[in-house]
Amino acid sequence: MEEPGAKWRAYQESLKRPQKKTSGQKPETRGQKPEKGEPLRLVASARKRSVGRVRQVRSSIRGLSGDLGQARITAISWLSRQKEIRSPAVIIFAVAACLVVIGLVAAGLVALPGRGEMVPKLPHDGWNRSQARLLLGDAPVDTWTEPEKIRKDGRSFMVTTTLSQGLQERMREVINPRYARWIGFAAMDPFTGRIIAAAGFAAEGETEHPVFTHLYPAASIFKIVTATAAVDLESLQADTPVGYGGNKYTLYKNQIRPDSSAQTTQVALKEAFGGSINPAFGLIGAYVVGREKLEDMACAFGFGRRLDMEITTAPPVCPFPETGDDFGVAQIASGFNRTTLMTPINGAAFVAAILNDGVYLDPSIILGVTDGDGTLVYESVKKEVGRVCSSATAAEIRKMMGETITGGTARRLFSGYSRDPVLSRLDLGGKTGSINDGVVPNIRYDWFVGYGIAPSGNRALAVASVVAHEKFIGDRAAHYAREAFKFHFADLAQKAGTVP
Template sequence: MKQHRSLSLGLLGFFAVVLFAMSVFWSSSEKKTPYSKRVIAQSLSASVSKNEFPPSGEIELEEQNIKTQGQFTYTLDQDLQESLIKQFQSYKPDFGAFVAIDPKTGAIRALYSFNKNKKDIGSVALRASFPAASVFKIVTAAAALDKNKANPETVISFTGANHTLYRQNLKPPKNQRWVRKMRLREAFARSVNTVFGKLGIYTIPKEDLNQYAEKFQFNKNIPVDLPAESGTFGFSGEDPLSVAEVASGFNRNVLMSPLQGAMIAGAIANDGVMMEPFLVDSFTPDKVGLPYQAEPRPIGQVISAETARELRTMMQDTVRFGTSRKSFRGLARQSAKADVEMGGKTGSLTGTNPRGKYDWFVGYAKKGDRTLGLAVLTIHEEKWTVKSSYLASKAVEHYFASDLDAVRSVRKRKK
């Protein structure tokens, strides 16, 4: 009797294990999907370059020789997207782009390219032919802070003007009469080239600068469900001047896309964690096939949380008294009262692909759980029509409108 009972219990245990294993297998199989980000990017390439986000489309699985028709849903914030479209169409730079992401998930909240004369250059938002200019100072500062080579209050001596970079100014001065001293955070906010050039020569080894450039996705394939180009990084030579040019952003060898700019800002806003960006939230086949549902995935901890906090304080200085103070003047006062934290970094340089004056703003804004990492690029062939920092300020103002309106209404009642 005991043997029969133990045998029955043993069989029950065996079948329980088998059923559990089968349930695990089927549940894991259901989660598998044949749709990679690369496959989705191929299906959306032509549409996205024209600022089109079709609700339905076809995904081709080349390896299985299968074409699947289905429905797309996107991560875009339509209100934010439409507000930026109006701004670009109002000011009409020759070329421009705006990208905004949710730093905590990587979801793309806005993606727009502007091309006034409809020249065939593809998506400006995803193209990486644009000099990073002084935006690269973010990477240089991150390397210095993360490696404990400097902090925001570190005082650096230098000679020369703020926005020039000459070989003689990078050498120890012979005459102390013209020596200036500036804290790193102020040099960042005012975008002082010589300070960052000296950091690259005397403080940060080339290997570290290269390492942090790669951490921020230069010379990397960006893991995104869009046909995005890779940003490039490299030194033009072995002499100290070439290192200084890279560290300060005063060169045309370091190139990036607006998408990458938004990712950089997002990582800083997200305490140093960079997330994989994605535009497609889901794809549902019309007939046969497994559905696709995007899931947030981290690229990695590119800088420490403490370094990210220090960078945010430096970026806040940029909008308070630095190179973008005029664009953010009114908004900075209102946002402070509304507890909306915001900061950024500007960059400008003449480029050739396409020809024109390139103007960058890469930054973030956050309040509570709502955070936005963004990048704006405008290119002007002849006449300037708008600053990228101004367009960024309008985006922040729109995204946090309810918080800012509450502050304005209180102020009106007091009057």
């Protein structure tokens, strides 16, 4: 029979033995706590925390916590050996470790698999978009010029994108990174939801994708949301007179008063939209539409929701102020804030909804996936998310977007288009946006989202481009949209043997 206390004495003796040291070996850091400020919040004040960063931090936290079930079992095991390990500090640590892991899971910072559960494997066929996303993740699909071979789970797949290689190559050629930190461009077929071009630039050291995962301040692009809410929910029309006072491009509290004394100038809604008049849209958002309806319309346009695409994207965010903060609502409605964030893919989807008579589509960038046997396991199909507005409302918004080109903020950027052999035949519309000093200092964000529609009406292109200019202003966002319209519709005409 074993002598009583033998295990305890053996344990005490083991503690006295010198521990082996390995030269140059760094101490284990797995148990280190994340630095303060590290918890994940995809909110406006943290634009640089991209989806890739989120995955890195979550991975780090998973490494810290391990499997919940295993942590619980380990803690119980430690507690059950109180006769062998009598240190209260060890017992307290065990309980604390278990509670920390449970807290992380409850907070949603750690996603742990079930007991004995493996990472999901791809089915043999019949994939949906989320399953295609398991295969592709953040793969650089915009760089593929032909079907790409990928291996996963011991299987080979051939992936074909929806990109138009002609337009894709053209946009890569024209993108000029001089004076820019970021450039993002996306083009979408509004009737199918297919992305046909996605090109961009990110300065050295930047890790987020400039089209899919980098979030930019939306600026006045949000006026599309406000205008849609005003027309669809409050029966305003493109020609409805709206009032404002003071400078067109400022937004002060004394400009956002509901009494008529603050509204010394009257213009048509389409002129306020085309000219991007901040106080007019601030008043509409705060007192005509109101916080609740404006927030509902923002959700209809996809804010707060990640696009269901075949690759990873960042969800656009729009944190609304507390109830009763009319000026805060006015800031959001006019785009005069730096907390409403979106990607170029979101911008293209906004425009596509207006061209698609108010029906919002989730974009698609993968045409199909076949396995090693040639079996089609995934095929892109149009995905309608819902209706953001009526077809009549969409028609009114197109009138306003047309005003931006003919007499608004994009008039000079599209100067001479009526003499261009391609552009002159198109129905053009858009919305500009700009704001200084966003989350990254000394940056001027410059947006253009818009469309071109062929005379036949059955061919259209929805685009979104954004440039983050640094010290000097380089090529403007509208320049890239104009180049895309010219190339795309000329290419279509050449292939069809007709004029666009």
